[in-house]
Amino acid sequence: MNKAPAFAVVGHPNKGKSAIVSALAMDDTVAVSDVPGTTKRHSAYPFEVDGTRLYTLIDTPGFQRPAEVLEILRKEPCPADKRFEAVRAFVRRYKDNPRFADEIELLTPIVEGAGIVYVVDGSKPYGSEYEAEMEILRWTGQPSMALINRIDESDFTDAWRRALSGYFHIIRTFDPMQAHYTQHLALLESMAQMDERWTASLKRSVESFTAYRKRQIKHSAETIARTVSEALCHTESVTIAADVPDESQKTMLMERYKESLRNMEAHAKTKIEKIWHHSRIQKSEDTLSLQNDDLFSEKSAELFGLTRKEIVTAGAVTGGIGGAGIDLLFLGHTMFLGGIVGAIGGGTAAYFAFEKLSDIEILGRKLGSYTMRAGPMKSRNFPYVLLNRLLYHTMRIATLSHAKRETLHLQPDTRFVERYLEESDRKHLETLHRKMRKCDEEAQKARLSYAEHLKRVLERKLLSQ
Amino acid sequence: MKLSDYFDLQTLVKRHGNDKAALRTFGLAHASLFAQPPKLLHVWMREHIRKENDGTTPGEHYARPIADIAFWSNLVACIFGLTAAFALLHYNGKEPVNLLYYLFAAVALPLLTMIGSVAAMVRAMRTHSAMVRFSPAYWLQRILGFLHKEKETRSYRIDPLLGDWIAIRRAQSMGVCYGIGILAGLLVTITLHDVAFVWSTTLAITPDAFERFVKAVAFPWRDWMPQAVPSAELIAQSRYFRLGGEIDPEMVAKAQRLGEWWPFLAMATAVYTIGLRMLLWAVAYVGYAHALRKAVLRIEGVEALLEAMREPTVRTGAEHPNRSVGDSLSHREAEATRAVLKGAYDIVVGWACEKEKLPAVAESVGTSASRYIAIEGSETYEEKRAELQKISGEALFLVKGWEPPISEFADMLEVASEYAEAITVVPVGLPPDYGIADERWLSVWRRWLQMQPIEKTEVI
Numbered sequence: 001m002n003k004a005p006a007f008a009v010v011g012h013p014n015k016g017k018s019a020i021v022s023a024l025a026m027d028d029t030v031a032v033s034d035v036p037g038t039t040k041r042h043s044a045y046p047f048e049v050d051g052t053r054l055y056t057l058i059d060t061p062g063f064q065r066p067a068e069v070l071e072i073l074r075k076e077p078c079p080a081d082k083r084f085e086a087v088r089a090f091v092r093r094y095k096d097n098p099r100f101a102d103e104i105e106l107l108t109p110i111v112e113g114a115g116i117v118y119v120v121d122g123s124k125p126y127g128s129e130y131e132a133e134m135e136i137l138r139w140t141g142q143p144s145m146a147l148i149n150r151i152d153e154s155d156f157t158d159a160w161r162r163a164l165s166g167y168f169h170i171i172r173t174f175d176p177m178q179a180h181y182t183q184h185l186a187l188l189e190s191m192a193q194m195d196e197r198w199t200a201s202l203k204r205s206v207e208s209f210t211a212y213r214k215r216q217i218k219h220s221a222e223t224i225a226r227t228v229s230e231a232l233c234h235t236e237s238v239t240i241a242a243d244v245p246d247e248s249q250k251t252m253l254m255e256r257y258k259e260s261l262r263n264m265e266a267h268a269k270t271k272i273e274k275i276w277h278h279s280r281i282q283k284s285e286d287t288l289s290l291q292n293d294d295l296f297s298e299k300s301a302e303l304f305g306l307t308r309k310e311i312v313t314a315g316a317v318t319g320g321i322g323g324a325g326i327d328l329l330f331l332g333h334t335m336f337l338g339g340i341v342g343a344i345g346g347g348t349a350a351y352f353a354f355e356k357l358s359d360i361e362i363l364g365r366k367l368g369s370y371t372m373r374a375g376p377m378k379s380r381n382f383p384y385v386l387l388n389r390l391l392y393h394t395m396r397i398a399t400l401s402h403a404k405r406e407t408l409h410l411q412p413d414t415r416f417v418e419r420y421l422e423e424s425d426r427k428h429l430e431t432l433h434r435k436m437r438k439c440d441e442e443a444q445k446a447r448l449s450y451a452e453h454l455k456r457v458l459e460r461k462l463l464s465q
Numbered sequence: 466m467k468l469s470d471y472f473d474l475q476t477l478v479k480r481h482g483n484d485k486a487a488l489r490t491f492g493l494a495h496a497s498l499f500a501q502p503p504k505l506l507h508v509w510m511r512e513h514i515r516k517e518n519d520g521t522t523p524g525e526h527y528a529r530p531i532a533d534i535a536f537w538s539n540l541v542a543c544i545f546g547l548t549a550a551f552a553l554l555h556y557n558g559k560e561p562v563n564l565l566y567y568l569f570a571a572v573a574l575p576l577l578t579m580i581g582s583v584a585a586m587v588r589a590m591r592t593h594s595a596m597v598r599f600s601p602a603y604w605l606q607r608i609l610g611f612l613h614k615e616k617e618t619r620s621y622r623i624d625p626l627l628g629d630w631i632a633i634r635r636a637q638s639m640g641v642c643y644g645i646g647i648l649a650g651l652l653v654t655i656t657l658h659d660v661a662f663v664w665s666t667t668l669a670i671t672p673d674a675f676e677r678f679v680k681a682v683a684f685p686w687r688d689w690m691p692q693a694v695p696s697a698e699l700i701a702q703s704r705y706f707r708l709g710g711e712i713d714p715e716m717v718a719k720a721q722r723l724g725e726w727w728p729f730l731a732m733a734t735a736v737y738t739i740g741l742r743m744l745l746w747a748v749a750y751v752g753y754a755h756a757l758r759k760a761v762l763r764i765e766g767v768e769a770l771l772e773a774m775r776e777p778t779v780r781t782g783a784e785h786p787n788r789s790v791g792d793s794l795s796h797r798e799a800e801a802t803r804a805v806l807k808g809a810y811d812i813v814v815g816w817a818c819e820k821e822k823l824p825a826v827a828e829s830v831g832t833s834a835s836r837y838i839a840i841e842g843s844e845t846y847e848e849k850r851a852e853l854q855k856i857s858g859e860a861l862f863l864v865k866g867w868e869p870p871i872s873e874f875a876d877m878l879e880v881a882s883e884y885a886e887a888i889t890v891v892p893v894g895l896p897p898d899y900g901i902a903d904e905r906w907l908s909v910w911r912r913w914l915q916m917q918p919i920e921k922t923e924v925i
Binding site: 012013014025026027029030043044046047048050051062064065066067068070071102121124125127128129130131132154208209212215277441 | 841895
């Protein structure tokens with residue numbers, strides 16, 4: 001069996017080598033910096049499936065003295081078939097020489113058999129100083145490809161393509177900060193073309209990566225569904241002495257109830273970040289506001305949830321469907337009264353439940369004291385608010401490059417619900433929200449159906465980009 | 466899979482469900498079972514199950530009362546059937562036994578309960594049945610929680626669907642036992658006593674109509690066991706009215722014939738009470754097995770467990786985390802003194818620049834010189850050194866601001882510093898406008914020079 005391929009990501013300093021490795025390896029711990037020389041040693045980032053290594057990416061330091069190295073290599077006349085040996089001899093001879101420490105680090109994996117992924121910055125002009133390093137890489141004779149990474153807005157890609165074509169057969173563009181799933185797969189497929197011995201391994205990598213991506217989506221959908229379901233059924237209770245609690249007790253209980261809901265959301269977000277391998281993410285975002293003014297304001301509804309009109313419409317549709325079932329049972333002899341009454345009932349209930357967060361109830365007396373309970377959630381809008389916040393978070397995290405190090409601002413700027421949930425989705429979700437509110441066995445089934453539905457929504461968005 | 470396995474699995478999932486690597490190893494070894502999750506789980510359980518001191522598993526221990534309760538409830542049903550038969554067939558010779566009582570208790574009543582069972586099955590298949598909650602068996606399951614106080618088994622849950630089907634299945638077994646009891650009661654009674662059967666009703670039913678009813682009841686066996694089908698003559702002779710308190714002398718004379726009803730009654734009991742119920746029992750068993758399979762897959766954590774077995778473990782990321790991190794300059798303050806750009810220099814050196822463009826680039830940053838030399842990027846090390854030896858006086862190095870400084874440039878600055886009185890490095894911006902590079906790039910150059918100071922050299 002062929003050894004799993006390795007790819008040394010090499011190039012000039014500060015051209016985004018580490019960012020590319022970070023994005024491809026889905027590892028946000030890779031040191032990425034705008035300061036040259038951040039990477040001092042080569043590091044391996046294997047992709048393993050069931051303990052079998054399918055390929056390894058190797059992050060390397062940038063060339064520091066390419067002209068001098070090339071001069072050493074050229075000192076003795078060397079036919080083309082002996083050039084690989086000459087580079088290997090250079091690595092052996094200077095391996096302990098600090099002057100060529102960076103060159104030794106980057107050439108070592110190549111002379112050990114790694115393919116070359118040469119990275120340049122397509123947003124900066126081509127310069128002849130790159131020729132020395134490209135020539136050294138050509139001397140190794142290893143399979144290679146060039147990656148044009150545009151770090152900034154300017155575009156010198158055409159000049160780079162012309163220059164690179166003299167040294168590399170495969171030239172691709174790849175932006176590690178923006179690259180999504182499809183570009184990631186395309187790059188793996190390009191790497192498979194570098195050497196036919198590596199094709200099988202990389203083909204399996206593509207399949208595994210696709211399957212893994214689907215699993216990440218599934219787990220995210222399950223996390224969201226579970227959180228919404230648990231938040232809808234969550235209650236907080238305290239023991240009180242009298243059967244009529246004072247206002248401070250009520251406020252305290254309600255605050256505790258809201259805090260629990262916020263914690264649930266925060267916990268779900270952390271879990272989603274973990275699913276997508278973002279362990280060191282820096283983010284700024286608003287916490288889940290459960291103040292009536294915020295939760296039910298037009299602004300909040302516009303950003304995350306549904307307006308009162310939309311909620312009432314969804315309630316009426318759900319009630320109407322239930323009533324129509326009765327009409328159907330009586331073969332229409334009810335003159336469609338079931339549907340009409342159901343729609344009116346559903347709409348009215350939704351109208352009055354819109355602004356209600358939760359009741360505070362006093363439960364039965366036990367051993368001389370009473371139990372005061374807040375929850376479960378009454379607000380019709382709450383599940384939409386929570387769902388859309390979590391969907392938004394998932395979409396941002398799932399499409400966030402692991403190469404990004406700056407603070408992520410999680411502030412939706414438009415009606416998220418319209419972008420990600422179609423009308424049919426919303427009707428279906430309203431039905432499932434209603435079932436999940438029952439907090440019984442049927443609610444558990446509804447939760448599974450909810451997760452399945454969210455999975456489809458996320459797949460629709462995430463597998464196409 | 467047994468009911469006890471269902472309980473044991475709840476414990477094992479909690480105990481071993483997080484060991485993803487071990488689960489995947491197991492999955493790879495049993496990949497042929499991926500399409501049969503219950504079987505896969507069963508094999509996995511067998512590998513992990515731990516027996517108690519008495520040789521049973523915690524699940525078997527927990528489920529044992531269910532079997533015990535089933536046994537005792539079946540026994541009670543059987544005794545009830547037997548007692549019912551004795552009561553219904555009680556005959557003291559003064560008045561014959563109305564066989565309609567027996568038919569009601571042995572056939573009609575069980576048939577009614579069977580209809581209820583079928584309704585419960587249909588409902589259980591669709592959704593959680595409320596009907597089954599009236600079943601004593603359902604409540605017996607609830608009692609299990611009180612019977613077991615061990616920490617491990619106290620947390621066991623019974624899936625409502627499974628609870629329904631346990632109840633439905635138990636009800637059918639009790640029904641069969643009841644039928645066996647009543648049939649045994651009939652056989653014992655007719656063996657030990659002389660019983661005269663009659664049919665008596667207030668309803669205006671003629672013997673012909675009753676005969677049609679009897680023939681319809683005997684439909685399943687009338688062709689292959691005609692002796693168990695009462696004749697028209699017997700039916701006519703068995704009509705009985707209690708009016709006057711006296712038995713028709715003709716009926717008394719033919720008392721032996723009145724006893725000939727028993728094969729019909731026995732067959733009716735065997736076919737309807739026992740046979741049909743056994744059929745329902747078999748259906749209930751299938752439903753129960755299906756519910757058990759479903760319940761097993763619905764145990765909290767089982768789905769994740771199966772996924773860990775079936776889905777490949779994917780590992781991506783650093784082999785040795787943080788190995789690549791060098792001495793990052795990004796956190797150091799750039800405190801190096803900044804050079805002031807002069808209007809003119811003795812020499813302008815273009816680093817990796819074309820010579821003909823140098824005056825224009827120098828002008829773009831607001832300076833000029835009497836001499837210009839360009840160090841081409843493609844030149845060899847020696848050629849570069851030779852060029853730098855031409856430097857004298859104050860030198861201005863124009864470098865590409867967007868290209869990060871590398872050691873090769875540091876080497877050249879050191880060579881240049883041997884010949885120059887002072888060196889000012891000016892990183893320039895992108896062509897075609899050039900000019901001084903933006904602050905982001907300048908700061909990179911300043912920090913770099915700060916980290917490896919070179920004599921007489923400053924960055925603007």
